[in-house]
Amino acid sequence: MSDAEGVTGQVIELRLPSRLGYERIAMDTAAALARRMGLADERIDALRTAIGEAVTNAIEHGNQADAAMKVVVVLTVRPAELIICVSDQGRRALALEQTKTQPRIADAFQRADKGGWGIWLMRELMDEVEFTLAPGGGNQVRMVVHLERSPVGDQ
Amino acid sequence: MLEDELTVNIRHRDGVAIIDLIGDVTTFAEEKINGAYRQVTARGDRFILLNFRQNDYINSAGIAILIGIVTEVNQNGQKLAVSGLSPHFQKIFRMVGLAQYAEIYQTEEDALSAFRRLGAVE
Numbered sequence: 001m002s003d004a005e006g007v008t009g010q011v012i013e014l015r016l017p018s019r020l021g022y023e024r025i026a027m028d029t030a031a032a033l034a035r036r037m038g039l040a041d042e043r044i045d046a047l048r049t050a051i052g053e054a055v056t057n058a059i060e061h062g063n064q065a066d067a068a069m070k071v072v073v074v075l076t077v078r079p080a081e082l083i084i085c086v087s088d089q090g091r092r093a094l095a096l097e098q099t100k101t102q103p104r105i106a107d108a109f110q111r112a113d114k115g116g117w118g119i120w121l122m123r124e125l126m127d128e129v130e131f132t133l134a135p136g137g138g139n140q141v142r143m144v145v146h147l148e149r150s151p152v153g154d155q
Numbered sequence: 156m157l158e159d160e161l162t163v164n165i166r167h168r169d170g171v172a173i174i175d176l177i178g179d180v181t182t183f184a185e186e187k188i189n190g191a192y193r194q195v196t197a198r199g200d201r202f203i204l205l206n207f208r209q210n211d212y213i214n215s216a217g218i219a220i221l222i223g224i225v226t227e228v229n230q231n232g233q234k235l236a237v238s239g240l241s242p243h244f245q246k247i248f249r250m251v252g253l254a255q256y257a258e259i260y261q262t263e264e265d266a267l268s269a270f271r272r273l274g275a276v277e
Contacts, residue, residue: 020182024212045243052214105222105252109229114222117251118215124250 007036007077014073016055018063018088023055026073033075034082037147046125047145053118054086054141062088062139080147090138099131163187165194169267170275172200177208180217192224196231202275203228204266205257207239218251225256234273238266
């Protein structure tokens with residue numbers, strides 16, 4: 001498996017315990033795959049951040065950090081894209097409006113809770129991000145990274 | 156195994172409190188980072204540099220911790236800068252808006268030169 005052709009069409013599935021820190025396994029796996037697909041380093045860094053946030057959300061919110069509940073990460077390699085699906089078991093459902101927030105740092109200064117950046121980062125860093133219900137009833141986020149470099153003037 | 160420890164060191168150079176963050180800046184880092192900030196603030200330090208190590212992992216929980224530090228820095232009339240961030244995290248700091256409140260420098264030396272111009276003393 002030394003080039004992109006070797007991984008095209010492959011589906012890799014990870015089942016992770018809902019404990020913070022395990023998001024790194026998903027980040028490292030996705031990064032290793034993306035490297036073999038030929039993604040540029042900066043796109044791999046973006047992917048690491050986005051998948052880390054998605055899995056962290058699934059652990060902390062969707063599964064309420066119950067280590068017995070699983071977070072399932074499915075990585076699908078297509079000729080021109082990598083698709084990442086992260087699903088939890090939905091102990092707590094994600095409200096749709098939470099997926100469309102546009103946090104501002106000036107507002108965060110005023111709030112005790114200065115978080116809320118994870119989903120926004122995923123949206124900013126990935127080419128496509130879509131929130132749906134997982135087949136088993138949990139939350140699911142589907143993210144896509146295109147193999148072509150999409151942002152103009154980024155090279 | 157996966158809860159990587161963050162090592163936080165405090166040093167002083169040229170009138171600047173340098174807080175080295177060696178490791179990952181996630182939710183597990185909160186106590187250590189806030190503790191280091193409280194320590195330099197109690198000492199009366201006005202110029203603070205958060206010195207990161209390239210390619211460590213900073214996530215949104217870590218960003219929230221850093222926004223908390225910026226909030227206090229602004230309230231306490233201190234000056235904050237950051238160094239040692241990889242290009243990816245420099246980009247994220249700009250996207251989030253942290254770069255408006257904490258100037259980004261490539262290296263510790265660059266940050267110290269800038270602090271000297273602002274009046275930090277030996």
